[in-house]
Amino acid sequence: MSTPYRICVVCTGNICRSPMAELILRRRFEDAGLADQVEIDSAGTTAWEVGNPADPRTLAALRGHGVDGPDLDAHRARVFERSWFAERDLVLAADHGHYSTLRRLAPTPKDRDKVAMLRSFDPAGVPEAEQGMDDPWYGDDDSFETTYAEVVGAADGVVEHVRDQLSH
Template sequence: MAELVLRELLEAEGLGEEVVVDSAGTTAWEVGNPADPRTLEVLRRHGHVHPSHALHRARAFERRWFAELDLVLAADHGHYSTLRRLAPTPQDKAKVRMLRSFDAAGLAEAEQEMADPWYGDDADFERTYAEVVPAARGVVEHVRRELDR
């Protein structure tokens, strides 16, 4: 969900050609699976309709990617810890941030974790969407500053 929302926001702000947005999990459990239909339904209800959404396939994060990345976003503290353990250098470790740390509400560290909606119902996916959007907007502002725009 975050990948798709962030990509759309960056494109809307004219930054889509300059920034690559991708996603991957920290385990191989879901590798090859499409986006959860409940995620796609929430996105559709909120006006995010793009043919690429149906093409999304899960992948597992690879530590060698750190060399190519400027920012690595984690949804929860478990992902954050795993990604920091995978980071080969202190500089790569510093690239790992909690997605919700970019929320303009200035959430405390304990509030930055997103609950996984997988085992929940539609309301859980809506809550995730409500958490993703302000965080993604904050990422766009961060990228704009980094690109000096």
């Protein structure tokens, strides 16, 4: 485990699901008093959106729920790089395709073990087959609200997992 504990959230283009989760988790760790011990970033599995800001609908959903700040507008999409495994303690996949891609990219078995589905941390116990989050980019504003609810559902579980890891 590194100091600080480092988390990367990964989706396809790094403009919808992963930046939304990054920003929600960042606020949750701040609220938990762990912001100085945890760093959160995000990336995509493709280069399709590299350099682009978060989707405006992502930002609207976040702001609509009171998540705001300069880091929302500062986001720029990037691609997850294999070398990052050495610098991350937890890599959270938005869907099963990302999970498989990240596990294939992992250079070692230890690095593969760092990859988890974001929704696997939902205390409601989302079945494994249902843990993938649909890409809201293809939908309407309601799709972004669904993504927001899915991330929020898992956020406290991620915080508790990391809190446990930090105490060991």
